[in-house]
Amino acid sequence: MAVYKQLVLKQRPTDGKIGKHLFTLKEQPIPSPGEGEMLIKQTYMSLDPAMLGWMSEDKESYIPPVEIGEVMRSSGVGEVVESNHPDFNVGDKVMGMTGWREYLISDGQGFNKLQPGVTEEMALCVFALPGLTATTGLYNFGEPKAGETLVVTGAAGSVGSIVGQLAKADGLRVIGVVGSDEKADWIVNQLGFDGAINYKKDDLKAKLEELTPDKVDVFFENTGGPIQQLIFNRMNAHGRIVVCGMIADYQAEKPSAGPNWIPLIKKRINIRGFAMPDHWNEIPQLLQKLTPYVQQGKIQYRAHTIEGLENAVDGLNMLFEGKNTGKMLLKL
Template identity: 80%
Template sequence: MSEYKEIKLVKRPVKGQIDASLFSTEQKQVPMPGEGEILIRQTHMSLDPAMLGWMSEDRESYIPPVELGEVMRSSGVGEVIKSNHPDFSEGDKVMGMTGWREYLVSDGKGFNKLQPGISEEMALCVFALPGLTATTGLYKFGKPEAGETLIVTGAAGSVGSIVGQLAKADGLRVIGVVGSDEKADWIVNELGFDGAINYKTDNLKAQLDALTPNRIDVFFENTGGPVQQLIVNRMNEHGRIVVCGMIADYQSDTPSPGPNWIPLIKKRISIQGFAMPDHWGEIPQLLEKLTPYVQQGKIKYRAHIIEGLENAQSGLNMLFDGKNTGKMIVKL
């Protein structure tokens, strides 16, 4: 019988650093599914910033950490190779929590079939965590209204790019904060954002003021960093701040100080942090909301593909170094 690879977490990150010593690669025999089970061959695996939190010894987070000795957690897309389950057939493409491994056996819970015409890349870039997170945060907590101004950090990332496009389709003025001129060009000229700020350039306040003549109503926060306080100070009364991620601080010994709270009082600004595990039960409604935008061609995406499960760790580091140019996906 043939073998497959799986990668387990064997050490916790120190000071947020991700290196090969944290993982152990094992060769195993491909298992056979039992009654009511399916055998899945994973073909595409998602890499996400949240993985650093999952590796860490944080028992108070929104999801328990990956235990040492367990297969590293991830979502992915695969093909059903053998089925003893009435709801799945051999050849079905399915998406769910797969882990860092080439094969897995499942009872089918948590796995959904890809609809015809949906590629593996589109599934992971749009209909998996990125699109679900963007839709939840924007509409449940951002409450956008046509004519308002929205700013999103990490705007070229998998979540931020969808947030901006949804808001633009709904008639908002949309500004994105990114980490390179290439990413700025992409979100403006390809995705249709009204403007972009490269946070690595000078005169951030002047750029922000020029791009937000009517100030800011909705702030979708993915990154943290120095631009955060400038954005908060630029917000309108009754503005909404949606806190989805703080990637700038995930590997920092000392997190950046937050904005002064006086503007929050003066302007009666609301702040809401959120995480998708609280909203798994809402996925059918979220997809119902998101799908028409995709069908109408209003959501574009790009994937950054790396080849081979053995390169997952280096690909994950690319996310924190800002070297990715799209949703990070490992093609197995």
């Protein structure tokens, strides 16, 4: 009997650290789809910083935690290999919430077919969570206007790189905060950002002042860390701060202190935190907004791909260590 592998959550992280001891690798017989179902062979799986929160027991988060004994949550793409579903045929490439496993049965809910010309990598790097998150945060809450200045942290990451490119396409001055000279070179010379700050080596205050002569109108926050308060203090009146992620604090014993709120009053700054599950119903409109930028060649991306389900934990840790050089994907 043919079998497949899956990783289930065995215990929760107690110190904010991710290790293979948290998971059990199981082999299961490959199932057959029932009436109205299809069997999907997953080909690529997304690895995202939010997974640390999903495996933690946080009942107040925006999405329920993965339960002990359940397959670890993730999005992915795959190919339909058997189908009893009227809307999906064998050979269709599909994208949805797949989990850390090689095969899965689905009734089609939450899965969409990839459009012609869209590869598995492009689907996960652009049209899945990265592009949807960037589009939601920038346009729903950032309210960008041509001629303004936007600063985005995690600018070489999957979300930050798309935020910056969308803003550049709309006529904003875009400055990205990154963690290496290679990433700085990529966002400036390949993606067209107006400047980059390497938070690991630059004089943050001086470099920020140099690159934002008109100060900052939109701050898209993906990481947290020491530069956060400097950007906050550089905001213009009526500026907008979009808080998408705080990866620098996810594994910290004590999160870094936030900015003083007095400037919020004086400058009438709007701060908005958001999470994509609140916006699932907006996906058709978000894709309608994003797709023309992609079709016009205004959105570039790069993937950092590793292989093998057993390496999922190592890949996830690369995100928190800043060792990835693109959207973190796992090829099965």
